[in-house]
Structures are given as structure tokens and as C-alpha cells.
Amino acid sequence: MAQAIRLHQMSPLKASCQQCSLSNLCLPLAVEENDLERLEDIVQQGRIFNRGEHIFDQSTPFRSCFAVKSGSIKTSIITEGGDEQVTGFYMPGELVGLDSMSSEHYACTAKALERTSVCEFPVDKLEELTGKLPELQHHMYHLMSQEIQNSHQLAMLLSKNTAEERIAALLLSLSSRFRRRRMSPTNFSLPMARNDIANFLGLAVETVSRVFTRFQNQGIIRAKGREVELLDVEALQMVTRDFARQGCQQ
């Protein structure tokens, strides 16, 4: 019976959050073993996007949030003038679309940076479910709040920090997100182009390039194209903190 229901309302791509290696990062994190099935019932799993394809853009009516399953996504706001501001990069286990929950249409454009698969959470069903599962509701608040904090952090970086500090901060953020996924935190390949980094951090591409080579010359990193190796994490942390130090040091 339950079988039959699922079959007719869902695509053949029935989700199995239980077996997903990311369940400890993603929404399932919040729910009890026996409630997991209810989450699975509303999730549509396994849509694949090729590099450069849009998951949604600012003209798409807002219906769903998306969890990255593999690959990576860049979100950006495109102004009327065609100007772009990259607002975030999303890696496996992270949830995209939370900024749109107050709008008819998505508040940003989401683009796959590489071949990427996502799980789709229709918000009407999600809201219904969070109404029933307090843990899940709590987790949603948690995630959204986190998103606000991230964005404040970005604003801070943009308004107070030098080019070097911004890039160091980005590298460290990526590093810790790779670690979370049990991948090497010192040896990874950037999913995004220099251009996107520049845009995200409010810099010119040329500046990003220069800082990369400067860091390389100082022996802090090794970088060849998108391949990056963090040779001296401590030094990177110093860079990001130095600006904070000056304030109180004397």
C-alpha cells in the first residue's frame, strides 16, 4: 500500500536518504530513523545538471530548495543591468534556495559549476513536514540562521579586509568544507573559476591572480590552475586574523 502510493506520486527516482553518504550533513541530520521515511517521501532525488546549466534563475517560480548531492553550485544575483554578484558556492550536503523562501520567484540564479546532482525538496511539502517534526523545523531554522551568519561574514570580509585576507578566508572556508566531507583539507581542486572567486570577493580577476602567485611565492600554497595545495594553513590563518589583531594589540 505504502508502496503503491509512493509509486504513483513519485518519479522512479525514489530517494533513499538512509543510504546517502551525506545524510549527516544534509536535512536528514535532523530527523529520527523512523521519521526519515517521511522525508524521503517528499524528496525528489537524482536530477543531474551539466556544467553551466541553471538549476533555476530569477525568473523561475520558487517551488523547491535543493540539496547538492555531488558536484557544486554557484548562486548569484543578476541585476537589471546584467551585473552579476556571486552570493555563494554550495558543495555536497549543502542546501540552496533558502534565500528565496520569501519570494514568488527565486531570489538568485543557481548554476552548476561542474556535473552536479541534486535532491529537490518542494517547499510546500517541506513546510508541511516541518510542522509535524519539531526536530526538522528546528534544523531548518538552524540552517537559515547559518545562512544569515555566512552572509554577514561575507559582508564583513568585503567591507573590512584586504584582497589577501579575503582570499585566505575563502581558501580556509573551502578547506574546512572539504574536511567535513572527509576529503583532504589541504589538497583539493577549486570548483570555480578565478572569475567567480573575484566576483564573490569583490575583487578584479587580476588581483585574485596576483594574490595566488604572491601566496605561492611565499610558500603558503601551491596552485596550478584550479588545483590547490595548502602548504601552510597556519600562515593562512595568520593572514585572516592579522587585521583583527591590529585593533587591540596596542
Next chain:
Amino acid sequence: MAQAIRLHQMSPLKASCQQCSLSNLCLPLAVEENDLERLEDIVQQGRIFNRGEHIFDQSTPFRSCFAVKSGSIKTSIITEGGDEQVTGFYMPGELVGLDSMSSEHYACTAKALERTSVCEFPVDKLEELTGKLPELQHHMYHLMSQEIQNSHQLAMLLSKNTAEERIAALLLSLSSRFRRRRMSPTNFSLPMARNDIANFLGLAVETVSRVFTRFQNQGIIRAKGREVELLDVEALQMVTRDFARQGCQQ
């Protein structure tokens, strides 16, 4: 009976959201007439803070969100180094603390910019209630999402716009928030010091000062200390949009 319960669990400051002039901006917006009472039951109303007093800071354990009832609040993140980054200004009807819902302690410090009264929403009770009132839950998601968007907007302003554009945008934002409260959108007094504006917009105080006088010389505004009059709103809008124009114009 209901009376008795309320009496023992609440301070004498029983909220009356029904009579609040801000109920059409604040959380009550979301709930039905007959559910309003349940919201009132959890709200603690009428705490007053004098200019400069902290509503909370980053060492305060996170318990509650606060709605501004009168006055205004500035939130900022203070780094270990003592550096401050102003993350927002909150006026009557707006909710403070959403960025902290993922933390043990508040993610920022909230300070009254003038004599300010707030309504307090303990989050444990609030979450419980939103679990029962889908409309209220939806409204919470809405508010948090809005907060993310605002912050992205700020990031955009900080990374792409000139000093003039940033200040024009702030003035317009304040203007529309005064209008929402049915106050003059062209003739108001800034609740915050130049210093806070500068910090918020990632500028030096001197630059803010200069832009104010420049705008004044161009006949766009009239400003004397914190008293501001917007003489030419169109012109201000032009300033904020100009940068977007260039992108597509040719």
C-alpha cells in the same frame, strides 16, 4: 482559569499584540485573530533600553528574538580583535536575532541607538508555537529568508558600488521603512551616527561626511546633523541604478 495561568507564568507585562500599532508589520501579521492570543501568551512586552544599552551581546546565551516596538537598534559583530562590523539597523516592527538561531550565544551584539522598547519572543516557546500554527511558521521562514536577501544585498553594495551609491541606497532604504510606518519618507531623523553609517557601508567616516555634503550641494538632500530631508528622490534612485545601467547600455 486561563487568566490564572497567564498571571503566574508571565510578568505583569502581558502583551497585547491586538492593540499594537505594529501588528501589521511584526510577527502577529501571520496569525489569525483567534490565534493571536496564543502568541501574546509567549511574548514578553515592554522592556525598555536607554540609548547605548545592550539588548544582548555575543557572550549572552541565545534565548529570544526581539521585535522593536519603538526606537531603534543597531546590530554588529565584534571580532576578537575588537573590530566592529555593523550588520544592520532595526526599526519598529522589525525582528532582531534571527541570525542567532543556530548558535548557543548570540551571533551579534545589539545596542539601542536611542531609548528603545522591545517585545521578547523566547525561541523555545516560539518554535513550539510555529509547529502548531503553519501560518506563523511560514512567516518565520519568510522573515529569515528576507534577512538573507538583505544581507546579500548589502554584500552586493559593498563589493560593487561607489560611496555615493551606497549612501543613496541606505537613504532610500530608510525612507521606505519610514513610509511603511506611515511616517514621512522624505523628512526624518537618522537614528544612527555617521560613524555607524560608515561602518555599515564599509566606508570611512570622512567619506560619508563628504558624500552628504556633495548630495547637499547638488540639491538632492538637505542634511543638518541627523536631520535629513530628501529633496529629490528620483535623483537618489538614479544614483543607485546608474551603476547597473552601464552594464547593458551599450
Next chain:
DNA sequence: ACAGCAGCCTGATATGGATCAACCCGGATG
């Protein structure tokens, strides 16, 4: 009435990063 001080304004100078211009590399394309 006075000193002290915070907030604000103005001018002169310095600078980090944008901008402009050129070149290089590697992979796709015919």
C-alpha cells in the same frame, strides 16, 4: 561661564586595487 569631549566637517596626501594592455597556455574545432 568654562573646559572637555564626542561627533562632524574639510583639506592634503598616500595607497590598494581597478583598469588597460599584452601575452601565454591548453583544449576544442575544423
Next chain:
DNA sequence: CATCCGGGTTGATCCATATCAGGCTGCTGT
């Protein structure tokens, strides 16, 4: 195999805004 093209790097120059320095105004407390 030659060509092309997007992405990345490097160098030279310029500019918006920070920074430094000084002065003004209007409180606040004595």
C-alpha cells in the same frame, strides 16, 4: 596540424577612497 578562444597570468598606470591632520560645533558636567 593550424586556428581559435576562454581562462589565467603579468606589467604599467590611474583613481576612489583611506588616512592623517586640523578645526568647528554643541553637549555635559563642574
